[in-house]
Every structure is written in C-alpha cells, then in structure tokens.
Amino acid sequence: xxxxxxxxxxxxxxxxxxxxxxxxxxxxxxxxxxxxxxxxxxxxxxxxxxxxxxxxxxxxxxxxxxxxxxxxxxxxxxxxxxxxxxxxxxxxxxxxxxxxxxxxxxxxxxxxxxxxxxxxxxxxxxxxxxxxxxxxxxxxxxxxxxxxxxxxxxxxxxxxxxxxxxxxxxxxxxxxxxxxxxxxxxxxxxxxxxxxxxxxxxxxxxxxxxx
Amino acid sequence: xxxxxxxxxxxxxxxxxxxxxxxxxxxxxxxxxxxxxxxxxxxxxxxxxxxxxxxxxxxxxxxxxxxxxxxxxxxxxxxxxxxxxxxxxxxxxxxxxxxxxxxxxxxxxxxxxxxxxxxxxxxxxxxxxxxxxxxxxxxxxxxxxxxxxxxxxxxxxxxxxxxxxxxxxxxxxxxxxxxxxxxxxxxxxxxxxxxxxxxxxxxxxxxxxxxxxxxxxx
Numbered sequence: 174x175x176x177x178x179x180x181x182x183x184x185x186x187x188x189x190x191x192x193x194x195x196x197x198x199x200x201x202x203x204x205x206x207x208x209x210x211x212x213x214x215x216x217x218x219x220x221x222x223x224x225x226x227x228x229x230x231x232x233x234x235x236x237x238x239x240x241x242x243x244x245x246x247x248x249x250x251x252x253x254x255x256x257x258x259x260x261x262x263x264x265x266x267x268x269x270x271x272x273x274x275x276x277x278x279x280x281x282x283x284x285x286x287x288x289x290x291x292x293x294x295x296x297x298x299x300x301x302x303x304x305x306x307x308x309x310x311x312x313x314x315x316x317x318x319x320x321x322x323x324x325x326x327x328x329x330x331x332x333x334x335x336x337x338x339x340x341x342x343x344x345x346x347x348x349x350x351x352x353x354x355x356x357x358x359x360x361x362x363x364x365x366x367x368x369x370x371x372x373x374x375x376x377x378x379x380x381x382x383x384x
Numbered sequence: 385x386x387x388x389x390x391x392x393x394x395x396x397x398x399x400x401x402x403x404x405x406x407x408x409x410x411x412x413x414x415x416x417x418x419x420x421x422x423x424x425x426x427x428x429x430x431x432x433x434x435x436x437x438x439x440x441x442x443x444x445x446x447x448x449x450x451x452x453x454x455x456x457x458x459x460x461x462x463x464x465x466x467x468x469x470x471x472x473x474x475x476x477x478x479x480x481x482x483x484x485x486x487x488x489x490x491x492x493x494x495x496x497x498x499x500x501x502x503x504x505x506x507x508x509x510x511x512x513x514x515x516x517x518x519x520x521x522x523x524x525x526x527x528x529x530x531x532x533x534x535x536x537x538x539x540x541x542x543x544x545x546x547x548x549x550x551x552x553x554x555x556x557x558x559x560x561x562x563x564x565x566x567x568x569x570x571x572x573x574x575x576x577x578x579x580x581x582x583x584x585x586x587x588x589x590x591x592x593x594x595x596x597x598x599x600x601x602x
Contacts, residue, residue, distance in 0.1 A: 223466055226602040242466045246459025250391070252398040257391075264387030265467045303463075 175200050176239060176311050176342045177222065181231035183366070186217045190229065190366035197359055199342045201310070204333060204353055207346040209361035215346035216244070216315050218361070222344065223313045241266075241309040245316060247300030251289030255280055255299055258288055259306055268308030277332050278302040279325075293320040301329055305336075312336065312343040318351065327352060385469060385477050392481035402450060406443035406486040407493055413439035414497040425502045432501035433511070433562035439497070440490050440515060441522060441551055447486050448526035448547065449533070449540040451478050452597065456534045465601055471594035479520075479527035479590075487519030503566060510565030514558040514575060521582040524589045525550045531593035534600050553581050 175198040183193035191214025199205050207215050221228050222235065223242035249258050259271040275281055278298040283291065288299065297320050304312055312333070318326050330352045333343050337355075345351075396403045417435050421427055455461040464474050494515050495508050503511065529547035533539035557578035561571035 220462075225462060225465055237466070238468060240466060242462065244459050244462055246457075246462070248455075248458055248460040248463040250395055250458070250460070252395055253391070257394070261387055261391045262463070265464070265469060267468065 176235065177344065178234040179222070179231070180234075182218070182221070182228055182233060183230035184214055184217045184221045184226075185229045186214060191217050192361050192364040193230065193366045195231070195359075195361070195364050199311070199344055201340045201342055202337050204337055204343040204345065204356035206351070206353075206356050206358045207344070207361055208348070208358055209365075213361050213365055215361060219313050219315050219344065219346055220244075235311065239309055240311045240313050241304050241307040242313045243300060243304055243315065243317060245319065247296055248303070249288040249296060249299060251287060254285050254287055255291070256284040258299060259302060262303045263306040266307040266309065268306045271302075271306050274302040274305035277305055277328070277335070279328055294322055294325060297321055298325055298328070301332065305332065310341045312341065312345075314343065314345040314347075316347055317345060318347055318349055385473055388464075388469065388474060388477045389481050392478060393484060396481065396485040402447050403485050404489070406446050407489045409446055410439050410443040410490055410493070410497065413442065414500045417501065428502040429504060429566065432498065432503040433507065433559045433566060435501060436494065436497060436503070436511060436562065437514075437518075437555055437559040440494070440519065441548075441555055443490060444486055444519065444522045444526065445544060445547065447482065448530050449543055451482050451527050451530040452534040453530065453539070456600075461534070461597070462601060465598070471597060472590040475527055475531065475593040475597065476524075476586075476590045479524045479593075482527065483520050483523040487515075487523055491515045491519060503562075506568055507562050507566035510571045510575075511562045514561040514571070514578060517575065517579045517582055518554045518558040521554050521578075521585040522551060524585050525554075528589045528593040528596065531596040531600070534597065554578060557581065 177199040179195060179197050182195040184191050195218065197205060207218065209215055217226070219242070220226050222233055223240050224237040225242070253261070256271065259274060263271055275284060278301055280298060280302060283295060288296065291299065301317060318329060321329065326349070333353060336343065414435065418428060421431065452461060455464065465471060491512060494511050498508055498511050526547055529543045532546060533543040536542060557574040560574040561578065564571035564574065
C-alpha cells in the first residue's frame with residue numbers, strides 16, 4: 174500500500190506554475206529522489222506534499238500525520254543545547270527517545286553543547302537527528318545533505334536505509350549522489366510548466382525566432 | 385503543548401531572550417513622565433492611570449514581533465505546522481508564553497510604578513486587577529498581529545500600526561477602572577467590560593492568528 178500517492182499534481186510558487194502533471198507513488202520501504210535544475214520547483218513540490226501549501230491541481234493522498242518534513246532551515250534554537258533541542262521535538266511529535274537519534278547522527282560528544290556553537294555540518298546532523306525522534310514513517314527532505322562532509326553523508330545514507338528497512342519511506346530532493354542505489358529517481362525536468370507550454374518556450378535559435 | 389510552553393519560557397530567560405526588556409521599558413516610561421510633567425503630586429496622580437496603562441501597553445508591544453519571527457527565521461514554524469499540535473493550540477501557547485514573560489511581570493511590578501507616579505493607594509488594587517485581566521488580551525491580539533506580519537522584513541513597525549488600534553478598547557476600560565478607583569469610586573463596570581473583551585479575544589484570536597500563519601507559510 175502506498176504511503177503517498179500523487180496524481181496529476183501541479184504546484185505554483187508566487188502565482189507562477191512551477192511543475193505540473195507529476196504522478197508518483199511511494200510505498201513503505203521505498204525512497205524516491207527528486208532531481209531537476211535550480212528553481213524548477215522541488216522545494217515547492219515538497220512543501221505541498223508536506224501539507225504546508227495547497228496543490229494548484231491534482232491530488233495528494235497521504236496522511237499528514239505520517240510526514241516528517243525537513244527543509245533548508247533546521248528549526249534549531251541556538252540558546253538550547255543539542256539534547257534540549259531534540260527533546261523538545263520528541264515531546265512535540267511524541268516519538269522515541271533521543272538516544273538512538275544522537276548515536277545515529279554521531280552527536281554523542283555534543284549533546285550538552287548549545288546549538289549556536291555547532292558548525293554548519295553539525296547543525297545539519299542535528300536537524301536530521303530530529304527526523305529520527307519524530308517517529309513518523311514518511312520523511313520529506315529538502316536537500317538533506319547540504320554542508321555535510323562525505324562521512325556524514327554516509328551516516329545519513331545509513332540512517333535512511335535503516336528507516337526504509339523499518340517500513341518507512343523517504344522523498345528527497347538532492348543534487349548529490351547519496352549512495353542509495355535502491356532509491357528511484359524522478360527527474361522533474363519534463364514536468365516543468367514553462368517547458369510544457371509551447372508559447373512560453375524560448376526559441377532555440379535565431380532562425381527559429383525570426384526565420 | 386507543555387513542551388512548547390516550557391521551550392518558549394526557557395528561550396525567553398536565556399541570554400538574548402529579552403526577558404525583563406518590557407519591564408525595564410515600563411520602568412523607564414514611569415520614571416521619565418515625572419521629569420516631563422514636573423514633580424507636582426496632584427498632577428501626576430491625575431494622569432497616573434493613563435500613563436501606567438499606556439506604558440504597560442507599549443512595554444507589551446516591544447516584544448511582540450519575537451512571538452513568531454524567530455521561529456519563522458529558523459524554520460521551527462514550518463516544523464510546528466507539520467506537527468501533531470494544532471496551529472491554533474501553538475498560537476495560544478506562544479501567546480501564553482509571551483504573557484508570562486511580559487504581561488505577568490508588569491502586573492506584579494505595577495504597584496511599585498504606581499507609587500512612582502503618586503497613584504492613590506485606593507487605586508492600587510484596581511491597577512493590579514485591571515492589568516491582570518487586560519494584559520492577556522494584549523498578548524493574544526499581539527500574537528494575531530505578529531502572525532499577520534511574520535516573514536515581512538521590518539514587519540515590526542507594520543505590526544505596531546495594526547495592533548495598537550486593536551488595543552484601544554482594553555486601554556479605555558483598563559485606565560477607566562483605575563481612574564475610578566483613584567477617585568474613590570467603584571470600577572467594577574469598566575472591569576467587567578474589559579474582562580468581556582479579553583474573553584472574546586482569547587476565544588477568537590487563536591483561530592484568526594492560525595489562519596494568518598497558514599497563509600504566510602505558503
């Protein structure tokens with residue numbers, strides 16, 4: 174049974190259609206990676222799936238209480254320690270204890286440090302550890318590997334794999350190779366709203382424009 | 385919900401959280417007024433109810449934009465919107481945290497500031513009572529204004545313009561209750577009207593603010 178089922182989805186950003194006609198299903202144990210050039214609407218699509226904005230067209234069948242969303246911003250409070258940040262999100266989402274998430278993202282040495290003192294990569298790892306304490310089956314991730322080093326990307330790939338093995342699912346937008354060969358890839362290029370409308374397409378050459 | 389309240393209180397009392405900012409501002413207003421209007425006790429006593437209420441209102445306004453702006457900047461608001469907690473509940477909790485860190489200290493410190501402004505002793509219970517009943521409405525209306533302007537650069541100024549007119553009924557009835565108390569009269573009528581406004585605001589504004597937040601998060 175699909176955890177997320179998207180049919181004919183069109184999303185808009187600032188009143189302009191970004192992508193349209195997107196179909197996909199995401200079942201338990203599956204990962205789907207969205208690709209496409211900057212500005213095509215990956216973030217908008219993910220926010221729509223997460224329920225933060227309405228779809229322009231089409232349907233999304235998903236339980237909003239099953240989705241854990243992670244964006245570019247990690248939602249961390251600099252004045253709180255790593256453990257306090259994680260404990261807060263655990264209490265809000267009612268997920269499992271934070272120990273496993275701390276260990277999975279290799280944050281054990283940093284638990285009592287204020288989040289403001291962390292490096293960009295460490296913050297990102299803390300933001301990803303938050304996903305583990307939500308206890309939700311569907312991860313919707315927007316560029317999860319930004320500012321991570323190679324070792325941390327591997328750590329993240331392991332966390333995703335463990336999550337999929339437990340019957341979870343992941344929908345990600347990313348540009349880099351995660352080392353998840355089992356993940357399906359959906360290229361958003363063909364769904365770009367501008368490219369699909371012939372009138373909006375820029376002429377390919379001078380002759381085509383004026384010939 | 386308790387987790388969110390505890391987090392907001394903890395953040396407010398940590399470094400850079402702005403706890404005590406409103407109270408210090410209130411103190412400064414109450415100290416500046418005697419310098420401005422002169423030290424005659426009877427003049428001060430006459431304007432004290434109005435000054436105390438306007439001061440409390442401005443002190444409350446000072447920290448309003450922090451209610452949602454910080455959470456919006458660091459992405460917490462997106463995450464809270466996807467959390468099991470209903471948005472209306474999150475708004476109410478955040479307004480409550482604002483009241484505990486801003487309104488409640490004002491209520492507790494008000495008698496001292498009343499003395500600074502020669503407020504007659506008979507008016508002191510009315511001052512504390514009216515602030516106790518009125519400041520929750522200030523925080524809740526402020527949360528609505530903050531929700532409307534979240535995500536706007538320099539939204540704090542626009543928010544003041546939106547919120548201050550909404551504060552007028554509370555200000556009128558609150559100051560009137562204190563004025564009647566100072567004149568030795570019974571201030572129950574304005575107090576009851578103000579309590580009614582506060583209850584209406586507490587009932588309606590979480591929904592309005594949550595709707596505004598949802599639109600702003602798109």
